[in-house]
Amino acid sequence: MNSIPRLNKFFLISIIFGLSSIIGVTSAIQPLYTILFMVACIGFIVFVFLLKDPTKLLLTATVFLPFTSVISIIVGGAKLSIPDALIIFLGFILLIRGIFKANKFNLTREHKRVIISYIFLLIFSLLFSVLCFYKVKGNILVLPSWAGSYNSIVIGSVVANFRLIVPLIVLVAVPLLIKNEKDFHKILKHFIAGSFIATCYGLYEFVIKTAGLGFSYLLPGHAQGVLFFGDGKVRLSGTFGEPSYFAGFIVLSIFICVYAKKLRVLPKFVLNIMILLHLIVLLFTYSTGGYLALLVGTLVYLFYSGKVKFFVSIYFLALLAVVLVLFVPTVTEVVQKPFDNSTGQMGSSTDRSNTASAAINMFKDSPIYGIGYGNFSFLYNHYRPATAIYKSDPSIANNVYADFISSYGLIGLLLLLIIFVQFKRSLKKIRIHTRTEYPFFIGAIFTILVVYMAYPTFSYAFQWVFYSILLMRSDLLKKPTV
Known part of the structure; x- marks a missing residue:
């Protein structure tokens, strides 16, 4: 009986001795x-x-x-x-x-359908991305200045499609590894921990930029430019490199924190501090989309939380919004920003309008299967509005809806509709099992739908972690707590 432990100890000592000898000699x-x-x-x-x-x-x-x-x-x-x-x-x-070793899955019917639909979307995306490129490249007589060759464009498109595998891995991994209420609380805690780090970095960024200390004090890969709003107010881009993208994450994280407070995942005091820090950082992004997403999500959350609470809250929110717009110049500027075309073709609102128009033109030209995911930059100048200037740099739709219809056409929209229906069914199951949790999920979903109007892609992993949590929550609610 004692021979087995001695043998294991002998092998361990031999391995350590062998590695030490190799390291010493080399x-x-x-x-x-x-x-x-x-x-x-x-x-x-x-x-x-x-x-x-x-x-x-x-x-x-x-x-x-x-x-x-x-x-x-x-x-x-x-x-x-x-x-x-x-x-x-x-x-x-x-x-x-x-x-x-066979992985043991415990997937709901809705989760399976989302995974299957997304796999079909991946296959369709990769195939038609390449096929559409070779179909239209003859129409593009002059390569964009940012493209080295036709081959580099194809490789870039394939790489862009390969990155779409990230949401699929998340959809598979979360239900496989998060099996009970304890695991569910763990993933919420880690999500909040990550958002806390990102929020602290946002505050640190504000201090560094306000003090004018330079980009060497920020993390490698940080956007190399100080973005300003209005009369010189510093905009925060955080770990995302763009204020609107950072704001989208912060808004979703606020809902996760409120939800975690309901489940008592962390002490209320800690989560209240987290929400306050999130709101401060969100304020300094000066993102109209972020502000609107928080407002819409909050109203939806309050509506489904109770009628009396909703009508009382909407009255005070409307009153607060009117006061802010009328008496706080910064808020007035943020509200007017999407409609401001004073900067001409260089303005954010004008650029978004041009890219959205180009996406619609692409959809009209190829409504069934689109122009292929990853080909937008290559084809933008060909489909841009007549009033838009020629772009020498790669362009993105900067709107998930516009990017999706131009890239995937009606076939992609059908697959997206199937996925959306499964989310809706999961939400319905959550509402049946617990009406107190439902408002958090429906409010967060609406924030993402608003944020997508100014987002570059639907493949951000943090959103798919939330989607996976939504899909598996109804199944966890049916299980007895241990």
């Missing part, structure tokens, strides 16, 4: 090889550890969800963010586990 001959060998050993140990318990990797990725721009790496000419890298690694871990 350090004397080739120090670089020693470093590479040690990195490989550490990587192997981490891989084995995560292979045994990939939940740790999911929770780590959840903390880093807002790091979409800073501390990114360039792979194959494309930027790879920390959350994308961690989630793709998580997908690889789950794939290896699936080969040697």
